Amino acid sequence: MDNGATREEEAQDVMNQKPSEREAERMQAHREELVERIARALRADGTAQPLQGLHLYRHSFPLEQVYSVVEPSLCVVVQGSKEFLLGESRYRYDPFHYLLVTVDLPYVGQVLEASKERPFLSLRLDLAPTLVGEVMLEAGHTSMRDHAEVRAIAVSPVDGHLLDAMVRVARLLDAPDEAPVLLPLITREIIYRLLVGEQGARLRHLAILGGYTPSIARAIERLRRDFDQPLRIEQLARELGMSVSGLHHHFKAVTAMNPSQFQKRLRLLEARRLMLGEDLDAASAAYRVGYRDASHFNREYKSLFGVPPMRDVQRLREAALAIAGQ
Structure with missing residues (x-):
């Protein structure tokens, strides 16, 4: 009898809740379920x-x-x-x-x-x-x-x-x-x-075929594909049917970077990957990603990551070993 009354009271409590309260409880239950399921699927860092x-x-x-x-x-x-x-x-x-x-x-x-x-x-x-x-x-x-x-x-x-x-x-x-x-x-x-x-x-804007954003998406695709090649901004603007100033303006509006900054970031990220993953030295990695001047590469790498290339790689490897040992 008591159990039945308790269930009825609980059901009545739910019915008396405002829709916003029920929705908040449902969303919190969903968040807790997501935590449980992802933690179980990925048990280690x-x-x-x-x-x-x-x-x-x-x-x-x-x-x-x-x-x-x-x-x-x-x-x-x-x-x-x-x-x-x-x-x-x-x-x-x-x-x-x-x-x-x-x-x-x-x-x-x-x-x-x-x-x-x-x-x-x-x-x-x-x-x-x-x-x-x-x-x-x-x-x-x-x-x-x-x-x-x-x-x-x-x-x-x-x-x-x-x-x-x-x-x-x-x-x-x-x-x-x-x-x-x-x-x-x-x-x-x-x-x-x-x-x-x-x-x-x-x-x-990810899919629409109009306006400037699709042109910028094409520019991004080109820069990602040919990041190791010299950037000819006038040619790229002409292919996109834009002025050089227009390309710079709209590219930065979408990506928060101008095309040369975007390309430089791609080059340095790939160089870092090559040094870590393929054990290349700094000069070889620089050449692979399009740099012809190793000192220029070192300056730009340090400007982005805070330390010279090989010191950065050593730091990352030591951090990875420390994590693995925990």
């Missing part, structure tokens, strides 16, 4: 790609700034917080905010909140421009209010619909046989939720 287009991250302590390149994607932190630096702008996100990136960008990232008891946990879902375009057409979101350039990165609050979809993505970690069928469907739903959310205009 590092990264993993358990499903096509889905990347998981775990860190048990705050990290120094990490330099890398991120592709168009949705980034969601489920525990802890992280900051992206792009030019002079900072973008901090946490379990209550997502980060949206709409073009390939070299960036500086830093995990701010993490501990062994509460490790930083996050996931990143790739967003293919062609898929975004398909969902746009199906949803009737093909028009743009204007054709101006749009910064290719932003942070916005996570709403209940988006969080619900991300939980269903995380559940597929325990159902790999279902993932090939269900993950593409949920990804389309996530794209739709983003399109109708406050970053919809930004996402539409």
Whole structure:
């Protein structure tokens, strides 16, 4: 009798809750489920790609700034917080905010909140421009209010619909046989939720064939492909049907860098990868990424990373060994 009364009281309490209270409780339950599922899928610090287009991250302590390149994607932190630096702008996100990136960008990232008891946990879902375009057409979101350039990165609050979809993505970690069928469907739903959310205009610029942003996307593609070749800005502007000053202006509006800064960042990141991953010396790495003057390479490397190339590589290797020994 008492148990029945208790269940009835609990049910009545739920019914008496305001919709906003029920939604807040549901979202908190979803966040807790995301933490549990990602922690179970990635039990040690590092990264993993358990499903096509889905990347998981775990860190048990705050990290120094990490330099890398991120592709168009949705980034969601489920525990802890992280900051992206792009030019002079900072973008901090946490379990209550997502980060949206709409073009390939070299960036500086830093995990701010993490501990062994509460490790930083996050996931990143790739967003293919062609898929975004398909969902746009199906949803009737093909028009743009204007054709101006749009910064290719932003942070916005996570709403209940988006969080619900991300939980269903995380559940597929325990159902790999279902993932090939269900993950593409949920990804389309996530794209739709983003399109109708406050970053919809930004996402539409990922696929829309109008305005300046697609031209800048083509410029980014060219720079990523030919980063080790001399940058001929006049030729690139002509191929894009833009003036040199227009290319500089719109490129910086989208990426927070001008084309030469963008190329330099790509070159230095690749040189760092070559020295770490292929054990190249600084001069060989510099030549591989397009530098013809080793001293020029050393100056630019130190300007970006704070120390000369080989000292930086030694520091990174020592840090990796220290982490492995913990």
